[in-house]
Amino acid sequence: MRVRVYIFYLFILTLGIVLIVKLYQIQVVQGEYFRELAEGNRIRLFSVSAPRGEIIDRKGRIMAKNRPSFTVSVIPFEGEKEESLKLLSKITGVSYTEIKEKIKGAPNKLQPVNIVLDADLKMVSKIKELEDKLPGVLVTTNVIREYPNKSLASHILGYVGEVSKEEMEVFKDLGVGMGDIVGKAGIERTYQGKLMGVPGGEQVEVDAMGRPIKILGTVPPIPGSTLVTTIDLDLQKIVEESLHRRGLPGAIVVMDPRNGDILAMASYPDFNPNSFARGITSKEWRELLSPKKPLLNRAISAVYPPGSTFKIVVALAALAENVVDRDTTFYCPGSMMIGNRRFRCWTAHGRINFLSAIAKSCDVTFYTIGLKLGAERIARYAKLLGLGEPTGIDIPGEVKGLIPEPSWKKEPWYIGDTANMSIGQGYVQVTPIQMAVLVSAIANGGKVYKPRIVSKIINQDGTVEVLPPILIRDLSKFKREIDIIREGMELVVKAGTGSLAKLEGITVAGKTGTAENFPNAENPLGKDHAWFIAYAPADNPRIALSIVIEQGGHGGSTSAPISAEIINYYLTGEKIIRGGGWQGD
Amino acid sequence: MAVYSATYWKGPELWDKQFFSLILTIPIVVFLRYIDYKLWLKIAPYFYLISVVLLGATLVIASPIKGAKRWLYIGGFNFQPSELAKLALILELSALISSKKKEWNNLVLFIVCLGITLLPFLITALQPDLGTALIFLFIFVCIIFLSGLHIKYLLSLAILGLVSIPLAWEYLLKDYQRERIFTFLEPTRDPLGAGYHIIQSRLAIGSGGIFGYGFLNGPQNRLKFIPEQHTDFIFSLIGEEFGFIGAVIVVTLFMVLFVLGLYISFKSDTESGTLIGVGIISMLCIHMFVNIGMTIGLLPVAGIPLPFISYGRSSLIVNMIGIGILSSIGKRRMV
Numbered sequence: 001m002r003v004r005v006y007i008f009y010l011f012i013l014t015l016g017i018v019l020i021v022k023l024y025q026i027q028v029v030q031g032e033y034f035r036e037l038a039e040g041n042r043i044r045l046f047s048v049s050a051p052r053g054e055i056i057d058r059k060g061r062i063m064a065k066n067r068p069s070f071t072v073s074v075i076p077f078e079g080e081k082e083e084s085l086k087l088l089s090k091i092t093g094v095s096y097t098e099i100k101e102k103i104k105g106a107p108n109k110l111q112p113v114n115i116v117l118d119a120d121l122k123m124v125s126k127i128k129e130l131e132d133k134l135p136g137v138l139v140t141t142n143v144i145r146e147y148p149n150k151s152l153a154s155h156i157l158g159y160v161g162e163v164s165k166e167e168m169e170v171f172k173d174l175g176v177g178m179g180d181i182v183g184k185a186g187i188e189r190t191y192q193g194k195l196m197g198v199p200g201g202e203q204v205e206v207d208a209m210g211r212p213i214k215i216l217g218t219v220p221p222i223p224g225s226t227l228v229t230t231i232d233l234d235l236q237k238i239v240e241e242s243l244h245r246r247g248l249p250g251a252i253v254v255m256d257p258r259n260g261d262i263l264a265m266a267s268y269p270d271f272n273p274n275s276f277a278r279g280i281t282s283k284e285w286r287e288l289l290s291p292k293k294p295l296l297n298r299a300i301s302a303v304y305p306p307g308s309t310f311k312i313v314v315a316l317a318a319l320a321e322n323v324v325d326r327d328t329t330f331y332c333p334g335s336m337m338i339g340n341r342r343f344r345c346w347t348a349h350g351r352i353n354f355l356s357a358i359a360k361s362c363d364v365t366f367y368t369i370g371l372k373l374g375a376e377r378i379a380r381y382a383k384l385l386g387l388g389e390p391t392g393i394d395i396p397g398e399v400k401g402l403i404p405e406p407s408w409k410k411e412p413w414y415i416g417d418t419a420n421m422s423i424g425q426g427y428v429q430v431t432p433i434q435m436a437v438l439v440s441a442i443a444n445g446g447k448v449y450k451p452r453i454v455s456k457i458i459n460q461d462g463t464v465e466v467l468p469p470i471l472i473r474d475l476s477k478f479k480r481e482i483d484i485i486r487e488g489m490e491l492v493v494k495a496g497t498g499s500l501a502k503l504e505g506i507t508v509a510g511k512t513g514t515a516e517n518f519p520n521a522e523n524p525l526g527k528d529h530a531w532f533i534a535y536a537p538a539d540n541p542r543i544a545l546s547i548v549i550e551q552g553g554h555g556g557s558t559s560a561p562i563s564a565e566i567i568n569y570y571l572t573g574e575k576i577i578r579g580g581g582w583q584g585d
Numbered sequence: 586m587a588v589y590s591a592t593y594w595k596g597p598e599l600w601d602k603q604f605f606s607l608i609l610t611i612p613i614v615v616f617l618r619y620i621d622y623k624l625w626l627k628i629a630p631y632f633y634l635i636s637v638v639l640l641g642a643t644l645v646i647a648s649p650i651k652g653a654k655r656w657l658y659i660g661g662f663n664f665q666p667s668e669l670a671k672l673a674l675i676l677e678l679s680a681l682i683s684s685k686k687k688e689w690n691n692l693v694l695f696i697v698c699l700g701i702t703l704l705p706f707l708i709t710a711l712q713p714d715l716g717t718a719l720i721f722l723f724i725f726v727c728i729i730f731l732s733g734l735h736i737k738y739l740l741s742l743a744i745l746g747l748v749s750i751p752l753a754w755e756y757l758l759k760d761y762q763r764e765r766i767f768t769f770l771e772p773t774r775d776p777l778g779a780g781y782h783i784i785q786s787r788l789a790i791g792s793g794g795i796f797g798y799g800f801l802n803g804p805q806n807r808l809k810f811i812p813e814q815h816t817d818f819i820f821s822l823i824g825e826e827f828g829f830i831g832a833v834i835v836v837t838l839f840m841v842l843f844v845l846g847l848y849i850s851f852k853s854d855t856e857s858g859t860l861i862g863v864g865i866i867s868m869l870c871i872h873m874f875v876n877i878g879m880t881i882g883l884l885p886v887a888g889i890p891l892p893f894i895s896y897g898r899s900s901l902i903v904n905m906i907g908i909g910i911l912s913s914i915g916k917r918r919m920v
Binding site: 009012013018024028030034035217 | 730733784787788791792793795824833836837839840843847851866873874877881882
């Protein structure tokens with residue numbers, strides 16, 4: 001029995017020793033060999049990119065998807081012969097010098113260099129036919145980003161392209177590598193991490209020339225997640241048509257005031273994001289860089305003086321600080337001396353109460369109350385309503401605008417600066433998205449929402465991430481004041497400067513604005529920008545919007561009709577077209 | 586830590602789960618230490634019956650994971666009845682031998698014990714999980730060997746076994762099991778399919794060299810080239826990230842545990858204590874040997890986890906119960 005105990009001890013120990021000996025053999029004796037095999041010349045890891053996630057609108061309609069395409073590329077090491085490159089140039093239409101340059105710029109002689117992205121079938125079959133005369137030329141199939149609605153919602157979606165050096169730095173943590181396709185603007189960029197999926201890998205044993213011998217292992221890629229946006233493509237179409245019909249640069253933001261959902265957002269001029277996916281021509285690129293700046297998303301990246309739409313801020317400040325009340329009356333003789341300068345109103349309103357001053361946009365009234373409030377107090381309420389700060393919308397490139405304060409200005413702050421500020425002129429600068437958030441907050445009784453474009457992310461494994469609406473600030477304590485402003489805004493449309501926004505059967509509330517400009521290079525005549533912000537139905541708002549048309553003249557005549565077209569479509573489903581006309585500003 | 590590294594690239598949930606299981610099982614060990622292990626002998630027959638029934642149930646109602654019916658879903662989580670059955674077999678064999686050795690004819694006792702072993706063996710072999718099935722047989726051999734029964738029984742069983750191997754090859758083994766043995770003999774036959782695990786795992790361990798790549802740095806692991814890296818192939822990750830030194834430390838720690846466990850068992854004042862202890866140690870030992878052996882290409886691939894280290898709760902809990910019982914055996918002797 002004792003013997004058996006010893007045998008058993010010995011047996012167990014032998015098992016351990018066997019393992020250690022074998023480990024010694026492969027890790028110490030053969031360790032170098034295996035390490036070389038694992039990371040040295042013999043095994044290459046190729047990343048297999050994952051199909052990018054789709055983007056759909058709030059009703060599930062496709063905004064961005066993928067489609068298969070052919071890429072023509074050259075392996076420099078094998079394809080550096082002149083006659084074959086000339087032949088390739090003839091087939092592809094890419095100039096010989098351009099091909100030559102691309103090959104010269106290749107960091108690795110064995111890595112294929114892309115010559116034509118999204119080649120058509122004719123080109124591909126031609127290359128296949130002349131294969132023998134084109135050494136090192138490869139035709140590979142891959143997927144390419146496609147935006148089936150072309151330029152529709154282009155500023156929201158953004159576009160994709162090969163990653164740049166700076167972007168590699170930005171997307172470092174996501175594991176983006178050289179040559180990867182990444183989102184360059186819009187939600188394509190914001191949600192790059194979700195859309196890109198998880199690239200797979202192919203472990204290939206290669207020979208001394210780097211040519212694959214056999215595949216040792218593959219890990220399939222996991223496709224990217226689907227983004228569900230808050231955009232309503234039908235409405236987006238109406239918004240863009242309405243904007244394009246004016247033929248002037250501008251932007252429109254349409255929001256659901258109840259939760260901050262962006263229902264539509266347009267900026268004109270725009271671009272076709274498909275052209276980036278298939279490789280952009282130099283002509284197209286020149287156009288995109290033209291002074292019209294089609295790549296600029298004016299809704300979030302351009303600032304404008306808000307003009308009279310800013311009177312909503314001043315009105316809230318004045319009511320909340322007890323400077324005025326609903327029935328306070330003023331006298332407008334058509335202008336007013338402030339300091340040693342005469343400040344004008346657009347007409348002589350005569351005796352006018354506070355509500356009518358909002359409706360008729362009386363500057364003299366607002367100079368008066370603005371001076372009583374002072375710039376600091378105006379600025380405080382402007383910031384409460386979200387101005388002077390980015391709204392936090394989930395697309396990149398947002399700017400914050402400017403709410404000036406005496407402490408901000410380096411030179412002395414004059415009383416005239418306060419007067420200018422009271423009517424949204426001077427140093428005040430806002431973005432259309434900020435004004436949309438502001439008018440939504442008035443519409444919903446004081447809730448400042450963070451605007452959002454993506455509401456849900458559907459992952460490949462079926463899990464759904466819901467991105468809830470985010471309330472930034474609740475100003476409900478100003479409910480009484482906001483109600484008075486809402487009354488004034490209803491009056492703007494009913495019997496004031498915004499009457500072109502009026503609709504049959506729907507009570508619309510709004511505010512016009514005409515932002516005055518000094519002449520400059522882009523605007524040699526110093527024409528006014530036309531603003532209109534609105535919400536409807538007035539008693540239970542479901543839609544809020546802000547519109548700015550650059551050099552469009554008066555807000556009431558140019559932008560208010562656009563509002564009518566959009567709101568009518570959204571609430572009734574019926575398309576209308578409305579012309580402009582002078583209504584006062 | 587190794588599981589952390591392995592699961593790191595699969596998301597933190599797995600890591601959390603395993604860590605909590607580990608924490609939760611520590612009280613089990615402490616609790617069992619203060620329970621008289623002889624209690625186990627009394628309930629051994631029932632325990633055995635229940636686990637065999639559960640094992641049988643897997644054949645009928647389990648949902649196959651990767652083609653094999655090994656799992657049962659009870660009370661909100663999956664568990665593997667075969668893990669439970671190993672423990673039950675150890676206890677039942679020990680109970681039977683220690684109580685009946687003097688009363689029964691030795692041959693009868695041997696045959697009854699063999700029958701008790703063959704029941705779970707056959708069920709798991711049908712699941713099909715031949716690796717686990719063979720573990721039942723191994724536990725049986727170890728316990729009989731140290732029970733003092735005449736060695737001629739074991740020898741005749743061995744001869745019978747050798748004779749039946751060709752038969753088993755023909756009729757008992759599934760295609761994939763035959764394939765595994767083929768690929769074990771010649772892994773490069775099918776590098777993307779059956780030989781894949783062996784090649785990748787040996788490559789990972791070998792490339793770890795003496796010192797390894799360092800924690801969370803193993804390229805094979807990070808790139809997910811080793812499937813099941815957090816379960817059965819965890820050792821390839823240890824070898825890759827911690828090198829020869831780390832691998833030897835792991836094997837040595839196991840050895841220390843086994844020798845201590847055997848010491849406790851042989852010093853036990855009751856035969857049942859010795860046999861239970863030997864059974865538990867032989868169970869842990871064969872798991873370790875088969876698991877590590879397969880990752881370094883010493884043995885064919887079998888779905889056997891590495892005790893305490895592989896991700897998997899059924900096996901962790903059973904192993905911890907084993908340690909708890911061992912510790913109870915040790916404590917009884919000393920007082």
